[in-house]
Amino acid sequence: xxxxxxxxxxxxxxxxxxxxxxxxxxxxxxxxxxxxxxxxxxxxxxxxxxxxxxxxxxxxxxxxxxxxxxxxxxxxxxxxxxxxxxxxxxxxxxxxxxxxxxxxxxxxx
Amino acid sequence: xxxxxxxxxxxxxxxxxxxxxxxxxxxxxxxxxxxxxxxxxxxxxxxxxxxxxxxxxxxxxxxxxxxxxxxxxxxxxxxxxxxxxxxxxxxxxxxxxxxxxxxxxxxxxxxxxxxxx
Numbered sequence: 001x002x003x004x005x006x007x008x009x010x011x012x013x014x015x016x017x018x019x020x021x022x023x024x025x026x027x028x029x030x031x032x033x034x035x036x037x038x039x040x041x042x043x044x045x046x047x048x049x050x051x052x053x054x055x056x057x058x059x060x061x062x063x064x065x066x067x068x069x070x071x072x073x074x075x076x077x078x079x080x081x082x083x084x085x086x087x088x089x090x091x092x093x094x095x096x097x098x099x100x101x102x103x104x105x106x107x108x109x
Numbered sequence: 110x111x112x113x114x115x116x117x118x119x120x121x122x123x124x125x126x127x128x129x130x131x132x133x134x135x136x137x138x139x140x141x142x143x144x145x146x147x148x149x150x151x152x153x154x155x156x157x158x159x160x161x162x163x164x165x166x167x168x169x170x171x172x173x174x175x176x177x178x179x180x181x182x183x184x185x186x187x188x189x190x191x192x193x194x195x196x197x198x199x200x201x202x203x204x205x206x207x208x209x210x211x212x213x214x215x216x217x218x219x220x221x222x223x224x225x226x
Contacts, residue, residue: 050212096171
């Protein structure tokens with residue numbers, strides 16, 4: 001089973017700052033199989049990034065994804081007030097087919 | 110508009126059963142694999158189960174294997190999760206999600222399942 005580790009657990013930043021979130025896998029993950037989601041309180045998760053670096057429909061270009069192998073990064077170039085949320089990475093593998101990271105909370109400093 | 114709407118959650122005693130439903134609209138349901146993902150209160154996301162478009166391939170998390178059964182009715186554009194032998198640790202919001210290649214998009218709004226005596 002591929003285990004995903006996200007760091008930091010919490011990121012305290014101010015609006016306008018840059019956020020860099022890390023997702024590390026216990027073994028190599030195909031870039032095609034790595035996605036990022038945003039979840040706000042009381043809401044369902046929303047797909048942000050698929051294939052490690054492709055933005056989903058309607059996602060602003062301040063969100064970007066990068067990485068390969070075991071290390072992946074989600075970057076928010078300039079935080080907007082609506083970006084304060086929890087972010088999860090997810091990989092699609094073989095057994096089990098899907099695993100999620102524990103999440104990174106981005107909160108207001 | 111692509112939409113997923115879950116229903117069927119509620120309060121159930123340990124050892125009891127519950128059947129969740131997910132109604133899909135706005136896309137060709139029969140062309141997509143579907144998944145259930147849950148989230149315990151204050152916790153992260155846990156994948157539960159997946160079913161391929163024609164029900165040929167079904168997978169479960171170890172935590173629910175043998176207790177939960179996923180199914181679908183393509184004629185009714187509906188996804189189901191039959192949950193038996195429920196435990197306190199199954200308490201969570203259960204989301205259905207469309208599998209779009211290797212990711213999930215969109216997700217339903219979720220339905221809360223509470224297992225408590």
